[in-house]
Amino acid sequence: MFQILYHRGVFSTFLPGESVPNWFSYKFTDAAEVYCTLPNNLNSHRTINGLSICFVYKCPEPYTNVGLYDGPAIWLRNQTKDLNWALxxxxxxxPEDDQTGIMWLSYWKVNNLFEQGDIIEVMGSPQFAEFKELGVKIFYIDEQIENYESNDPFEDILRNDFSDEERTYYICT
Structure with missing residues (x-):
């Protein structure tokens, strides 16, 4: 069974995996070096629509819940505009054992909050686990199709922004 969690504008899923997939544009293996500058050399008809983040970790010791939230977290910051989010x-x-890694794949619908040339910082914290790798992929949309109207209710979920409104969806296939 495959499960996706949708919470506050972010889709997430967790899968077994040892490294960030090759299709991610930016990869970081050092937890202290997790920032990138969005490219400036793109076609002027394209805008930044979303970010996909892959955070890989493993657990060298069995997980024990200690009460307060001690699970993994991702922080996203647009340093240029001083905007911050945390998930x-x-x-x-x-993981099933202390040798297997977990890939946390997430998609952040950022709409117009990021522009070409912005400096973004992405941090992943496993708290109870060991950091392995972090990846970022930037998604673009052509401005000509940005105002596309659809009658598909699921697509309305995908258009959500980072509002303070509390919404959580569970999508299982």
């Missing part, structure tokens, strides 16, 4: 998922993946 602490209500459910998260645990």
């Amino acid at each position: 602490y998922p209500a459910w998260f993946g645990l």
Whole structure:
């Protein structure tokens, strides 16, 4: 069974994995070096629509819940505009053993909050686990199709922004 959690504008899923997939544009293996500058050399008809973040961790010791939230977290910051977000998922993946890694794949719908040339910082914190790798992929949309109207209710979920309104969806296939 495959499960996706949608919470506050972010889709997340946890899968077994040892490294960030090759299709991610930026990869970081040092937890202290997790920032990138969004490219400036793109076609002027394209805008930044979303970010996909992959955070890989493993648990060298069995996980024990200590009460307060001690699961994985991702922090996203647009340093240029001084905008900050944090995601602490209500459910998260645990590896089957101390040798197996977990990939936390997430998609952040950022709409117009990021522009070409912005400096973004992405941090992943496993708290109970060991950091392995972090990846970032930037998604773009052509301005000509940005105002596309659809009658698909699921697509309305995908258009959500980072509002303070509390919404959580669970999508299972």
